[in-house]
Amino acid sequence: MADKHQDQEFVEQVAKALVNHPEDVKVDRKIDEMGVLLTLKTNPEDTGQVIGRGGDIANSIRTLLRIIGRKNNARTNLKIEESGDRTQVASKELEV
Numbered sequence: 152m153a154d155k156h157q158d159q160e161f162v163e164q165v166a167k168a169l170v171n172h173p174e175d176v177k178v179d180r181k182i183d184e185m186g187v188l189l190t191l192k193t194n195p196e197d198t199g200q201v202i203g204r205g206g207d208i209a210n211s212i213r214t215l216l217r218i219i220g221r222k223n224n225a226r227t228n229l230k231i232e233e234s235g236d237r238t239q240v241a242s243k244e245l246e247v
Contacts, residue, residue: 176191193232
């Protein structure tokens, strides 16, 4: 786990604590001119648990992720995907 960044580890730990299939949680991290993009993939049965009713849990994760981003002077984006073809409308940009 030495090659993972603090923001990536944070999202992974929180997601694993929320879902029924923690072994299926995967967080990819990419950096481009827009900032850091973290993509969270879960078991399709667990996606709703990570997003929450009305997106409340996803927004809470993003708020905490924004704090980590500010500490590192980075703009952070979190995208939550379901395994398969369908992507959840849970992507929202967080600005520092």
